[in-house]
Amino acid sequence: MSMDTTDLPMVRFGRYLRDNPIIPLLVFLVLMIAVLEILRPGIVTPVRAGRDGLISTFWVGNLIKFAIPLAMLAACQVLTMLTAGIDLSVGVVATVSAFVCATLSAIWGVTPAVLIALSAGLVVGVVNGIGVGLVRVHPLIMTLGTGLIATGCLQVYQRLVINAGTEIPAFLAWLGTGRTAGMPNGLFVFIPFALFILWLMRYTGFGRLLFALGSNEQAAKLSGVRAWQVYLGLYVLSSLIAALAGLLYLGMIRQTSLSLANPLLLPSVAAAVIGGTSIFGGRGSFAGAIVGALILRVLDTMLTLMQMPEGARTALFGLIILAVTALYVRITGTR
Amino acid sequence: MSSTPLLDASDVAKSFGAVRALTNAHLTVAEGEIVALMGANGAGKSTFVKIITGALKPDAGQVLIRGKQAFVGSPAEARRSGLVPVYQEPSLIPDLDVSDNLRLTDTPVEQFQNWVTELGIEGLKLSAMIGDLPLATLRILDLARALAVEPDVLLLDEMTAALPTDLVERVLKTVRRKANDGMGVIYVSHRFTEISELCDRATVLRDGMSVGDLDIEPGVEERVVELMLGQKIDIGTRQILQTNEPQANTPRLSIKSLAFEPSFSDVSFDLFPGEVLGVVALEGQGQDELFEVLAGFDRPSSGSMEVDGKPVNFAHPADAIAVGITFVPGDRSDALLAQRSVKENIALPFSARLKNWGPIKLRHERDRVAYAVEKLQIDTRAQGEVQRLSGGNQQKVTIGRWLATGVETLLLFDPTRGIDVRTKRQIYPLVRELADQGAAVLFYTSELEEIPLACDRAVVIFHGRVVDVIDAADADEQTLMRAAYGLTEAEGTA
Numbered sequence: 097m098s099m100d101t102t103d104l105p106m107v108r109f110g111r112y113l114r115d116n117p118i119i120p121l122l123v124f125l126v127l128m129i130a131v132l133e134i135l136r137p138g139i140v141t142p143v144r145a146g147r148d149g150l151i152s153t154f155w156v157g158n159l160i161k162f163a164i165p166l167a168m169l170a171a172c173q174v175l176t177m178l179t180a181g182i183d184l185s186v187g188v189v190a191t192v193s194a195f196v197c198a199t200l201s202a203i204w205g206v207t208p209a210v211l212i213a214l215s216a217g218l219v220v221g222v223v224n225g226i227g228v229g230l231v232r233v234h235p236l237i238m239t240l241g242t243g244l245i246a247t248g249c250l251q252v253y254q255r256l257v258i259n260a261g262t263e264i265p266a267f268l269a270w271l272g273t274g275r276t277a278g279m280p281n282g283l284f285v286f287i288p289f290a291l292f293i294l295w296l297m298r299y300t301g302f303g304r305l306l307f308a309l310g311s312n313e314q315a316a317k318l319s320g321v322r323a324w325q326v327y328l329g330l331y332v333l334s335s336l337i338a339a340l341a342g343l344l345y346l347g348m349i350r351q352t353s354l355s356l357a358n359p360l361l362l363p364s365v366a367a368a369v370i371g372g373t374s375i376f377g378g379r380g381s382f383a384g385a386i387v388g389a390l391i392l393r394v395l396d397t398m399l400t401l402m403q404m405p406e407g408a409r410t411a412l413f414g415l416i417i418l419a420v421t422a423l424y425v426r427i428t429g430t431r
Numbered sequence: 432m433s434s435t436p437l438l439d440a441s442d443v444a445k446s447f448g449a450v451r452a453l454t455n456a457h458l459t460v461a462e463g464e465i466v467a468l469m470g471a472n473g474a475g476k477s478t479f480v481k482i483i484t485g486a487l488k489p490d491a492g493q494v495l496i497r498g499k500q501a502f503v504g505s506p507a508e509a510r511r512s513g514l515v516p517v518y519q520e521p522s523l524i525p526d527l528d529v530s531d532n533l534r535l536t537d538t539p540v541e542q543f544q545n546w547v548t549e550l551g552i553e554g555l556k557l558s559a560m561i562g563d564l565p566l567a568t569l570r571i572l573d574l575a576r577a578l579a580v581e582p583d584v585l586l587l588d589e590m591t592a593a594l595p596t597d598l599v600e601r602v603l604k605t606v607r608r609k610a611n612d613g614m615g616v617i618y619v620s621h622r623f624t625e626i627s628e629l630c631d632r633a634t635v636l637r638d639g640m641s642v643g644d645l646d647i648e649p650g651v652e653e654r655v656v657e658l659m660l661g662q663k664i665d666i667g668t669r670q671i672l673q674t675n676e677p678q679a680n681t682p683r684l685s686i687k688s689l690a691f692e693p694s695f696s697d698v699s700f701d702l703f704p705g706e707v708l709g710v711v712a713l714e715g716q717g718q719d720e721l722f723e724v725l726a727g728f729d730r731p732s733s734g735s736m737e738v739d740g741k742p743v744n745f746a747h748p749a750d751a752i753a754v755g756i757t758f759v760p761g762d763r764s765d766a767l768l769a770q771r772s773v774k775e776n777i778a779l780p781f782s783a784r785l786k787n788w789g790p791i792k793l794r795h796e797r798d799r800v801a802y803a804v805e806k807l808q809i810d811t812r813a814q815g816e817v818q819r820l821s822g823g824n825q826q827k828v829t830i831g832r833w834l835a836t837g838v839e840t841l842l843l844f845d846p847t848r849g850i851d852v853r854t855k856r857q858i859y860p861l862v863r864e865l866a867d868q869g870a871a872v873l874f875y876t877s878e879l880e881e882i883p884l885a886c887d888r889a890v891v892i893f894h895g896r897v898v899d900v901i902d903a904a905d906a907d908e909q910t911l912m913r914a915a916y917g918l919t920e921a922e923g924t925a
Contacts, residue, residue: 300782300788300789301789305788311769312768315765315779316768319752319779319783320783378770
């Protein structure tokens with residue numbers, strides 16, 4: 097009798113999870129929400145209070161609302177990680193975009209402000225793309241550098257517009273804080289955005305090339321792919337997404353600062369990695385990153401509820417990210 | 432001599448996902464015995480080798496060395512137990528020099544140097560960086576390093592691939608001598624001539640099972656092939672017998688005095704549509720670089736290239752592809768996206784150009800990929816990830832990529848290296864068929880007997896220059912061998 101491991105249920109289960117990496121993530125998300133409910137009964141299922149049904153749409157709406165900008169920045173990480181890169185300038189780009197938009201809205205009106213804010217992102221993206229694609233600087237260094245340069249420029253810019261005051265465009269505030277049927281209006285932007293990214297990764301030539309470059313750049317070259325074009329397109333796209341996320345975030349927070357979206361940078365990397373994207377390239381999922389972003393938001397809520405001191409919270413946050421990623425890798429056999 | 436074999440692997444089984452690589456493999460090696468491990472690609476040879484050396488864990492079965500359960504789960508353990516492998520890919524670290532590499536594996540330097548000299552490499556400096564040494568030298572160093580630790584069992588995986596003939600002779604002689612001193616050898620190879628010269632016995636794998644254990648005697652080749660294939664097929668008759676006359680007056684590809692110093696200095700030939708032009712060359716005569724220049728990876732240092740009568744100058748492989756010149760490299764790992772699907776690998780060139788970055792034409796892609804898979808009979812059981820396919824099927828994917836896009840000029844660099852007889856036999860007629868349909872094919876092979884099987888004419892490259900053009904269809908191996916060694920030229924000029 098020969099051993100046929102293909103029929104062992106555990107092996108089959110592992111392979112199934114590997115082919116559908118989103119499933120363990122969703123299970124984990126639900127488990128975390130259950131733990132949250134146990135820690136603070138009624139937060140998720142306000143049956144007694146009867147605020148809005150079996151599951152609090154207010155709470156779920158809030159969870160989604162804050163996950164949106166994080167998931168958008170995570171998209172930047174997923175796309176760049178597919179090519180074994182990373183984009184560390186997204187936090188700064190989002191901040192710059194929000195700051196420029198808020199200040200210029202007060203001077204020139206909303207439409208030019210939004211366009212200029214997005215152009216600022218475009219400029220950073222072009223520089224990143226040229227650095228990574230043509231000069232062949234490592235993406236980590238390149239985007240770290242442009243992020244710092246953009247921060248510096250923002251501080252100079254702030255002195256120029258210091259007297260103009262700020263204005264949050266009404267439609268951004270509506271997107272950022274408004275709700276429709278209990279769900280945040282940000283979804284009006286995010287759902288088409290998410291569908292676009294999923295489509296881009298799966299059904300376009302550009303998406304294929306991202307996977308190809310991350311798997312084997314030599315093979316891509318052999319097939320006639322001019323890598324620099326792809327890198328340029330990729331980093332421009334990443335910065336534009338970051339700039340867009342910055343505008344949404346501005347509407348959500350409704351105030352500006354010189355480091356508004358910067359704290360989202362590392363969670364965006366974490367969301368991508370938790371979501372099953374390999375930092376070594378060639379493997380990644382935006383759907384996973386969205387669930388990753390939701391997991392991080394639930395985690396944040398949980399740690400806040402436990403009323404821990406800030407330091408312990410941050411440390412625990414890091415620890416849990418490591419644990420989740422390790423567990424996930426163990427289950428699915430991916431990296 | 433003890434009755435316990437040096438190595439005894441029995442009932443070994445291993446699966447990767449849905450693919451059962453091994454179901455029931457056996458191998459024994461007695462003291463002083465050289466055993467050939469043979470099998471078509473996909474038969475489970477590589478997996479078996481990895482299990483024997485401890486690089487992979489079997490699902491079932493055991494590996495005993497001197498009667499003791501040797502398998503612990505790491506190559507280091509296997510090494511300590513007396514089994515030392517020499518793999519097809521040199522396992523030396525390119526960024527370290529020779530002596531550092533020796534230190535990493537605790538190899539005694541003096542013995543190592545003795546073996547290096549014995550194997551025919553002269554003037555090796557211990558301070559030489561591994562990355563600067565030619566491939567053939569590295570393989571010899573790998574072997575010398577293995578011999579220096581006096582192994583009980585030596586495993587040689589395609590040891591002579593990419594070695595020039597004189598070094599092959601040395602290697603075979605040395606291995607034979609060590610076996611006479613009592614060392615056991617597992618010899619993994621596709622080359623019958625070496626096996627019949629060297630080995631005592633052959634164990635044949637097919638579909639993950641040991642299907643036969645034969646003593647090497649005259650005529651055993653037929654029997655081995657029979658076992659490997661599971662059916663009797665003759666090797667090496669040209670299946671399409673006609674030789675194609677050039678179908679046009681203008682060559683598809685014409686190169687004149689092309690040079691890429693220091694690798695090759697004077698290469699000229701015309702490649703016509705409908706023709707398969709062979710390249711006969713010993714290892715390292717500049718053919719690697721020639722193909723890379725033709726494919727657009729490197730710019731020539733001088734000389735001219737014309738495609739359909741128009742001068743061309745390639746800055747990137749994309750430029751070569753744009754005029755219909757497509758390249759299948761010798762190293763499959765340079766051509767494949769290991770973790771991606773068969774479909775994505777074959778369809779990769781469709782998305783390469785900027786204008787095709789948009790939505791994928793799904794039906795077009797499906798049809799073209801299906802065409803290539805069908806044409807090459809690619810085994811798609813493990814199509815989710817190309818790395819799970821056998822070597823032969825991986826090679827088919829790299830060729831299939833260009834079949835799917837439509838072949839005009841195909842540069843095939845050693846397309847049959849390290850693949851099984853069955854796949855080889857599919858490749859020759861395919862190459863002929865492409866030519867019949869009007870494609871121009873440049874075909875380099877490290878195995879001379881393939882030249883008459885696949886080619887119409889062949890250019891002979893020696894020391895970076897074209898020294899001869901021969902009619903391939905009726906060239907016998909001796910003629911080719913003499914040509915490859917530059918002997919015909921000597922006669923011609925004398």
